[in-house]
Amino acid sequence: MDPDQLECRELREGDDMVAVMELMQQGFGGSAIRTGRRAVPAPSTSRGEWILAAFDQGRPVGTAVMRDMTQWWGGAPVPMCGTSGLSIAPEYRRLGVGRRLFSHVQQEGLARGYPLLSGYPMSPPFFRSLGWEMVGRRFQTEISIQSLRSITAPKVRLRRAGPPDASQVRTLIADVHREQRDSGPVLFDPDATRIMLATPGLYNYLADDGFLSYHWNGTKEIIVQRLLARSEATLRAMWAMVASYATQAHTVRAWLAPNDPITWLLADADDRLTGTHIWGVRITDAPTAMAARGFPGSRPIRVPLLIEDTVIPANSGRWTLVVADGKGALEPDDGSVGPSPLTLTAGGLAALYGGIPLPLLRRTGLARGGDVEGDPALDALFATQPHTFDSW
Numbered sequence: 001m002d003p004d005q006l007e008c009r010e011l012r013e014g015d016d017m018v019a020v021m022e023l024m025q026q027g028f029g030g031s032a033i034r035t036g037r038r039a040v041p042a043p044s045t046s047r048g049e050w051i052l053a054a055f056d057q058g059r060p061v062g063t064a065v066m067r068d069m070t071q072w073w074g075g076a077p078v079p080m081c082g083t084s085g086l087s088i089a090p091e092y093r094r095l096g097v098g099r100r101l102f103s104h105v106q107q108e109g110l111a112r113g114y115p116l117l118s119g120y121p122m123s124p125p126f127f128r129s130l131g132w133e134m135v136g137r138r139f140q141t142e143i144s145i146q147s148l149r150s151i152t153a154p155k156v157r158l159r160r161a162g163p164p165d166a167s168q169v170r171t172l173i174a175d176v177h178r179e180q181r182d183s184g185p186v187l188f189d190p191d192a193t194r195i196m197l198a199t200p201g202l203y204n205y206l207a208d209d210g211f212l213s214y215h216w217n218g219t220k221e222i223i224v225q226r227l228l229a230r231s232e233a234t235l236r237a238m239w240a241m242v243a244s245y246a247t248q249a250h251t252v253r254a255w256l257a258p259n260d261p262i263t264w265l266l267a268d269a270d271d272r273l274t275g276t277h278i279w280g281v282r283i284t285d286a287p288t289a290m291a292a293r294g295f296p297g298s299r300p301i302r303v304p305l306l307i308e309d310t311v312i313p314a315n316s317g318r319w320t321l322v323v324a325d326g327k328g329a330l331e332p333d334d335g336s337v338g339p340s341p342l343t344l345t346a347g348g349l350a351a352l353y354g355g356i357p358l359p360l361l362r363r364t365g366l367a368r369g370g371d372v373e374g375d376p377a378l379d380a381l382f383a384t385q386p387h388t389f390d391s392w
């Protein structure tokens with residue numbers, strides 16, 4: 001079997017959907033079903049989700065899922081393709097099939113206009129070999145519900161939200177991430193927001209400037225899926241709503257930013273990070289990704305770069321990174337700018353984009369050369385703490 005001879009494409013009518021689903025099931029166990037959220041996947045046009053497969057003489061031997069998403073970087077929304085569900089039939093593993101299928105996924109993401117892919121790589125060596133690097137985490141915080149009762153509740157109207165509120169919810173989430181200059185949080189496509197707002201057992205509330213989404217886990221624990229607000233009054237009111245379950249629940253587990261305001265609202269030091277899942281990114285179109293990201297305002301800076309990307313050659317070569325007035329640009333460079341550019345691997349570029357400091361990149365082989373004296377200024381531009389509230 002020659003991996004290059006395999007057919008890699010999006011699923012279409014007539015494909016053996018059950019075999020594809022079984023393949024995902026075999027790779028991930030029960031949770032794989034979540035990626036399709038339907039018993040038998042069908043090629044999707046409106047849901048912003050595509051299932052791809054590698055076929056060996058018509059038989060699916062590998063699967064991958066791509067999703068249309070937006071991810072905030074430095075407070076700016078960047079079109080991002082979420083990847084998941086990569087599963088190769090066990091008898092086809094370590095033969096280059098995963099590499100062949102996922103290279104196709106990366107090209108497909110590029111062709112569909114996404115400068116960035118993001119996902120939760122469970123096999124870092126595989127993803128690194130394709131130009132990915134780990135940049136962020138999904139943090140869960142555990143809080144005793146009794147300690148939440150110390151948060152006083154001003155009079156803020158919270159109303160139950162449903163599918164007709166989808167665009168208000170999306171605007172509000174976008175406003176919060178812009179104001180907080182967040183990196184990492186995502187929004188799925190608009191259909192997914194409507195489905196989320198209609199999900200039985202998920203309780204969604206809107207204030208004029210806040211959004212709360214939570215559900216029970218068993219009978220003693222509340223999971224806060226998202227709690228975002230633009231004012232202290234609304235933050236307090238939403239946490240007070242969660243605290244009103246103190247007669248029944250013992251614990252709240254919340255997907256929160258590592259520096260969530262809750263730490264500063266609680267009377268006790270009772271919030272505890274309990275879990276983190278690491279995620280990574282792949283920059284597929286370096287100039288577009290750099291132009292889409294937000295940067296802090298600063299004195300203009302110009303840094304000569306050499307990018308080494310063996311998988312997506314269009315990223316490779318000499319560039320000048322220019323950042324001014326909160327905007328970034330990668331300008332092609334004929335080599336005349338400086339004798340010693342900062343050299344980044346594809347993973348190094350992803351890690352820099354994600355705010356991993358240059359001293360760390362230099363120690364892990366992701367960056368070398370350039371002007372070491374200039375590292376702090378460059379790090380200050382990219383500094384951020386990427387986090388997500390969702391998995392995909």
Ligand SMILES: CC(C)(COP(=O)(O)OP(=O)(O)OC[C@H]1O[C@@H](n2cnc3c(N)ncnc32)[C@H](O)[C@@H]1OP(=O)(O)O)[C@@H](O)C(=O)NCCC(=O)NCCS
Nearest residue numbers: 027086087088093094095096097098099121122123125126
């Ligand atoms: C991880 C997975 C997708 C890799 O697919 P694959 O077809 O076996 O990988 P390839 O043969 O294309 O490997 C390409 C390169 O990735 C790296 N790689 C792949 N699997 C690896 C492993 N288990 N450990 C270390 N490196 C690995 C190697 O560098 C490899 O090149 P090499 O074989 O020349 O050394 C596959 O093993 C799988 O389906 N696993 C179960 C589900 C899963 O974990 N999916 C990933 C979820 S994010």
